[in-house]
Amino acid sequence: MTAQQPAIVTVFTVGLTAADIGLLELLDDRERLRVARCASEADRGRTLLGAALLRTAAGAMLGVPAGELRVDRSCTSCGGWHGRPTIPGTDLDVSVTHSGSVVAVATLAGGGRVGVDVERLAGRPGAEVLAWTITEACFKAGGGLDLTVHQLPPPAPNHVLTLATDQPDALVKVIDGTALLAAR
C-alpha cells in the first residue's frame, strides 16, 4: 500500500437470524468446540456467526476459501484458544464482535490495526454504551493514544457500533455480510 492510497477498513455486519447450522462446516475443530460449549442458543448463534463471518470476510479479502483459512486464536498471555484472532502469514488485521442480535467483523489490509465493538443498549443510556464501545474498540485495536475512533451507523435498532484504527485517514466501509455468508 502506497502513501497515496488511504487504508480501507471494511466492516461486515450480519443479524443473528443468519445463524445457520450449515455454517459449522466452515469452522475448524476448536471453533466448533467453542460453539458447542456456549451456554445458550443465542450465544451459540453469535459465536457460530462470529467465527463464520470472520472466515468469510477475511477469505473474501484474501481470495481464500473461508473453510481453508487458518485462524490463530492463541492468547498472548496464557496460550489458551481465546485470544484476539489473527490470520497468520498475512497483513490482514481482523476484529470480531457480537452483542444482542448483531455480529460484526472488521478487516484492514496493509499492516494497520483495527478494533470493532457492538453493544446492545439493553435499557442503558446511549452515552454510557457508546463510551463502553469506544473503550472496547480501542482495546481491541491495541490501545494507545494514536487511534482514530469512528462511530458507525446502528446496525440494528438499539445497538451501538464503534470502530477504532491506528490508520488516521482510513476510509471505513460498512457492508451487510448476509449475502456473502449465504454465498459461501
Ligand SMILES: [Zn+2]
Ligand atoms: Zn489467556
